[in-house]
Amino acid sequence: MIEARxxxxxxxxxxDEVHALDGVSLKINDGEMVAIMGPSGSGKxxxxxxxxxxxxxxxxxxxxxxxxxxxxxxxxxxxxxxHKIGFVFQQFxxxxxxxxxxxxxxxxxxxxxxxxxxxxxxxxxxETVGLKDRMKHHPNQLSGGQQQRVAIARALVNDPxxxxxxxxTGNLDSKTGAEIMALFQELHTTKxxxxxxxxxxxxVARHTERIIHLMDGKVVRDEINKNPIKAGTPRPDDLLANGxxxxxxxxxx
Amino acid sequence: MSILNNxxxxxxxxxxxxxxxxxxxxxxxxxxxxxxxLLSIGKGATSGITSQVQGMGTNLVVISSSxxxxxxxxxxxxxxxxxxxxxxxxxxxxxxxSTPYFExxxxxxxxxxxxxxxIIGVTPSYEKVxxxxxxxxxxxxxxxxxxxxRVAVIGSTVSSDLFQGLNPIGRTIKINxxxxxxxxxxxxxxxxxxxxxxxxxxxxxxxxxxxxFGARARSNGKNVLSGISISAADANxxxxxxxxxxxxxxxxxxxxxxxxxxxxVSSQAQMLSSxxxxxxxxxxxxxxxxxxxxxxxxIGIMNITLVSVTERTREIGLRKAVGAPRKAILFQFLVETxxxxxxxxxxxxxxxxxxxxxxxxxxxxxxxxxxDVLILAFTFSALIGLFFGIYPAWQASKLSPIEALxxx
Numbered sequence: 001m002i003e004a005r006x007x008x009x010x011x012x013x014x015x016d017e018v019h020a021l022d023g024v025s026l027k028i029n030d031g032e033m034v035a036i037m038g039p040s041g042s043g044k045x046x047x048x049x050x051x052x053x054x055x056x057x058x059x060x061x062x063x064x065x066x067x068x069x070x071x072x073x074x075x076x077x078x079x080x081x082x083h084k085i086g087f088v089f090q091q092f093x094x095x096x097x098x099x100x101x102x103x104x105x106x107x108x109x110x111x112x113x114x115x116x117x118x119x120x121x122x123x124x125x126x127e128t129v130g131l132k133d134r135m136k137h138h139p140n141q142l143s144g145g146q147q148q149r150v151a152i153a154r155a156l157v158n159d160p161x162x163x164x165x166x167x168x169t170g171n172l173d174s175k176t177g178a179e180i181m182a183l184f185q186e187l188h189t190t191k192x193x194x195x196x197x198x199x200x201x202x203x204v205a206r207h208t209e210r211i212i213h214l215m216d217g218k219v220v221r222d223e224i225n226k227n228p229i230k231a232g233t234p235r236p237d238d239l240l241a242n243g244x245x246x247x248x249x250x251x252x253x
Numbered sequence: 254m255s256i257l258n259n260x261x262x263x264x265x266x267x268x269x270x271x272x273x274x275x276x277x278x279x280x281x282x283x284x285x286x287x288x289x290x291l292l293s294i295g296k297g298a299t300s301g302i303t304s305q306v307q308g309m310g311t312n313l314v315v316i317s318s319s320x321x322x323x324x325x326x327x328x329x330x331x332x333x334x335x336x337x338x339x340x341x342x343x344x345x346x347x348x349x350x351s352t353p354y355f356e357x358x359x360x361x362x363x364x365x366x367x368x369x370x371x372i373i374g375v376t377p378s379y380e381k382v383x384x385x386x387x388x389x390x391x392x393x394x395x396x397x398x399x400x401x402x403r404v405a406v407i408g409s410t411v412s413s414d415l416f417q418g419l420n421p422i423g424r425t426i427k428i429n430x431x432x433x434x435x436x437x438x439x440x441x442x443x444x445x446x447x448x449x450x451x452x453x454x455x456x457x458x459x460x461x462x463x464x465x466f467g468a469r470a471r472s473n474g475k476n477v478l479s480g481i482s483i484s485a486a487d488a489n490x491x492x493x494x495x496x497x498x499x500x501x502x503x504x505x506x507x508x509x510x511x512x513x514x515x516x517x518v519s520s521q522a523q524m525l526s527s528x529x530x531x532x533x534x535x536x537x538x539x540x541x542x543x544x545x546x547x548x549x550x551x552i553g554i555m556n557i558t559l560v561s562v563t564e565r566t567r568e569i570g571l572r573k574a575v576g577a578p579r580k581a582i583l584f585q586f587l588v589e590t591x592x593x594x595x596x597x598x599x600x601x602x603x604x605x606x607x608x609x610x611x612x613x614x615x616x617x618x619x620x621x622x623x624x625d626v627l628i629l630a631f632t633f634s635a636l637i638g639l640f641f642g643i644y645p646a647w648q649a650s651k652l653s654p655i656e657a658l659x660x661x
Contacts, residue, residue, distance in 0.1 A: 054574055054654040075578045081654075082576020093571050093658060096564070097269045107575035109262055154575065 007060035020046040022217035035205035038214035082111040086155025088165035101135040125153040145176035165197035182231035263588035278597040284550020285601025288543040288630035290608035295539030297620040299532040317480040331515040335476035347490035352379040363415040374461030390437035398457040409441035410451040551637040566649040570657025590642030594635040
């Protein structure tokens, strides 16, 4: 379970202050699958970084599994990231010239896992994402979708309480994107993995049971989606016509 | 977070980036090898020159018409004459033995080969005064001079150049197209370069005056000398031999006490002290070259580091994002650079020593490799490697993971 209370994040650009987050409060329970949706500049990536303990809020409180994370020191944050959080990036961020297996093992080298257990757990995570036969491949030998699966395996390998993804389908074509959504849905239903992802695309967002709408650094709507789209369903034409939903064509900020 | 674990992380990162790792090592190798090779060769040259002067004997006094041992002295038209030698021998006390000589560069030919060598016209006492020994055959005798015999004693380098290992005794060489019979070969002094005698061809002084040196060796109808080497009776009399020789030379050339003596009269000790300024300059020069090599090597390392800083910053961001504490990041980079510096340092020392070895083997200069040079070279490049390896990582590890990942 994670809970954010009145989180603000202020960036200084020269003399100007930019309020990227302006008092965001939200609570996500274990086993939920949630999309955080908002247009470019709504603060969703900033929120994601704070939820993933990659950045700290200017003010407000943030609890991960009832542990306060807002005022923590760098090392304590690193420990939280190592044990509680799996993060998936839009750009995959795999180590180049390093095999899929070693990429997935990376978080285990920092969380105290014994060396002999690392390979087994990394293999298991790669099997979960359907890439057991590509373990020895380097990122440049894998397609975009496969690279994102490796990144998801890396996020899952430390059994995180929370799987966070920042525009996970943003750099993928719609078919590969659907495969990634299917993988998230499967993790959610079969393993009760808590999944939170950010998207600007309402079609992608509607694959979840709950959609939190963000605008100008504030939560404007917290919506229950009773009929989540099943991954692989073709994108309806009316959504394609919507200027906001052009197949992930938006450039990441 | 165990140390072993961190070392594994670092070695894995080095292995994953073989090109970057080897280019960094190359930078260190260049710096270390250049410093080791240059300083060793420089030290070898310096000690070679010094030991050759020492090899001339502690009691040696050299009177020379050349300016070599008197840097800054003006060229002179006054010649050192054979009669000066005769006057010194008869008037100066405590001379054990002495030898006048005249030297000039001439073409020497044997069958198909020809080359330029220093031809020195000498007297029999040259052997003893300049501490030469005969390897094959005999030295020049006084009879050779009196009968103007065309005989020659050659240095070991001349022998191997012209005869390629054949016994040269009894063979004929042409010096300026005049036939000379080889009667002896000098023992090599083992060191090359200045004053070793290995590249000299010795002929009787009288034969030289009449057949080879010609007008260059004559001044107003008198025979001219390049120099006179004197062996003082003992070390204590060296200074008196120097001053008495100067007095004789002044009176021979009608010079007052205030006139500048147009010759140098120096003992071995004086030559060594003159040489020390030359060798100091040489060492400084080589040190400067070595410094430039280190700089070049350092820039090589810096370039690789700077080129990869974007990728590495993102790597640091990623490692932090998956839970690496800052300490682990810094330790990883420390181990990486220490490893590269060690490999580069060892390879550089090996490579530099090999260069020095080849130079010694070729007989150019006997390089002297000493610990202080190795330690200096290694420490410098290790420090440069460490600085340029760790500083960017230190900067990057201060960023939040999200900033580091977005670094461009």
